[in-house]
Amino acid sequence: xxxxxxxxxxxxxxxxxxITGVLLRRNAIVAFMSLELMxxxxxxxxxxxxxxxxxxxxxxxxxxxxxxxxxxVAVGLALMVAIFRTKRGINIDQxxxxxx
Amino acid sequence: MxxxxxxVFLVLALIAIGTALGMLISRNSIYSVLFLVMNFxxxxxxxxxxxxxxxxxxxxxxxxxAIMVLxxxxxxxxxxxxxxxxxxLRLQRPVSLxxxxxxxxxxxxxxxxxxxxxxxxxxxxxxxxTYATPTEIGLLLYSRYLLPFEVxxxxxxxALLGAILLTRSDQPSNRKx
Numbered sequence: 001x002x003x004x005x006x007x008x009x010x011x012x013x014x015x016x017x018x019i020t021g022v023l024l025r026r027n028a029i030v031a032f033m034s035l036e037l038m039x040x041x042x043x044x045x046x047x048x049x050x051x052x053x054x055x056x057x058x059x060x061x062x063x064x065x066x067x068x069x070x071x072x073v074a075v076g077l078a079l080m081v082a083i084f085r086t087k088r089g090i091n092i093d094q095x096x097x098x099x100x
Numbered sequence: 101m102x103x104x105x106x107x108v109f110l111v112l113a114l115i116a117i118g119t120a121l122g123m124l125i126s127r128n129s130i131y132s133v134l135f136l137v138m139n140f141x142x143x144x145x146x147x148x149x150x151x152x153x154x155x156x157x158x159x160x161x162x163x164x165x166a167i168m169v170l171x172x173x174x175x176x177x178x179x180x181x182x183x184x185x186x187x188x189l190r191l192q193r194p195v196s197l198x199x200x201x202x203x204x205x206x207x208x209x210x211x212x213x214x215x216x217x218x219x220x221x222x223x224x225x226x227x228x229x230t231y232a233t234p235t236e237i238g239l240l241l242y243s244r245y246l247l248p249f250e251v252x253x254x255x256x257x258x259a260l261l262g263a264i265l266l267t268r269s270d271q272p273s274n275r276k277x
Contacts, residue, residue, distance in 0.1 A: 001223040002109040005211065007150070010113045012207045016200060017120045023196035029129055029175060033136050036167065037120055040143055043155075050232075051150045051224055059155050059232060060245050066162050067252045071259030073167050077174045078266035084178050 007048035015041035028083075028090040032076055039069050105223070108149065116142045129175045133168055140164040151227050154234045 014037060021034025043062045050058025080090055087094050116139055123135040140163045147156035230236060241249055 001105050001226065003223050006109060006113075007146075008211060010116065010146075012211065013117055014120055016204050016207070017117070017124060019203065020196075020200050021124045023200065024193065025124070027129060029171065030123075030132050033123060033132055033171065036136065036163070037123070037139065040140065040163070044143060044146065047147055047150050047152050047155060050152070051227065054227065054231070056232060056236060056240050059152050059237060060240055062152075062155050063158065063237075063241070064245075064248055064252060066158060068255060070162060070167060071255050073170060074259045074263045075266070077170055078263040080174060081177065082266045090178065 004048055004052045008045060011041045011045040011048070013041075014038075014044070026092045028080055028092050028095075031092060032073075032080075036069065036073070039065060105149075109146070112142050112146050112149075116146070130172070133171050133175065136171075137164050137168050140168070150224075152232050154232065154237050 018034045018036075018038035018041060021037065022031050025031050025034065043065055046058040046062050046065075050056060083095060084090055119135045119139040119142065123132045123139065126132050126135065140159060144156040144159040144164070147153075147159060
């Protein structure tokens with residue numbers, strides 16, 4: 001088996017790649033996908049620690065993270081459809097006014 | 101010392117990082133989604149290696165299955181696969197690269213100081229055969245974590261209602277806060 005540090009390093013690399021996508025890409029859907037990548041990086045750290053300490057609680061927590069992420073994706077994509085109707089685009093720079 | 105486990109881990113990790121980079125770089129959003137599906141599949145394999153079969157299969161059905169199909173639906177609905185980028189804000193790129201570099205340095209420091217000591221490179225032990233079977237997870241989920249489990253159902257219901265309200269078409273100006 002591989003040491004815990006390797007998994008933490010991989011999780012950290014994926015998290016940094018995800019945050020790079022959120023900060024750099026201006027297509028809102030791609031920024032959103034980078035957010036999912038960050039969720040997954042955190043989940044991997046949870047699973048690795050759960051394995052290290054022999055406790056199942058980390059895996060249960062990942063289960064809840066997945067459920068909340070699914071809810072968040074549903075609402076977020078619905079918001080994007082609503083924004084696309086009024087703005088004719090999903091560029092992040094266009095979303096600069098509070099009232100539609 | 102290179103064992104078979106290390107080789108498996110390195111190959112999977114390289115695929116995961118490569119597909120994440122591909123997701124970031126590709127211009128077409130459809131390619132980004134497909135790269136991300138492959139990334140999630142690779143991470144599910146790593147979960148299997150870590151002894152979490154239930155979470156690995158949930159990852160494939162929920163993430164790679166449901167969520168990414170939702171992304172594909174929305175991209176095709178909006179025709180957003182090739183939306184041209186406008187002029188970027190002037191300082192956005194350098195400032196965000198700077199912040200990412202700071203974050204990376206910080207995390208490297210933490211991993212280097214805290215986890216790179218010799219006794220932290222002891223390989224993980226093989227868990228007992230009953231570790232993380234679906235039975236164990238179900239018992240824990242319905243006993244100690246019963247309340248969070250019920251709260252999750254309320255969250256999913258709220259998301260369902262929110263998605264329906266936000267995309268209703270007989271209401272041209274969505275004035276929901």
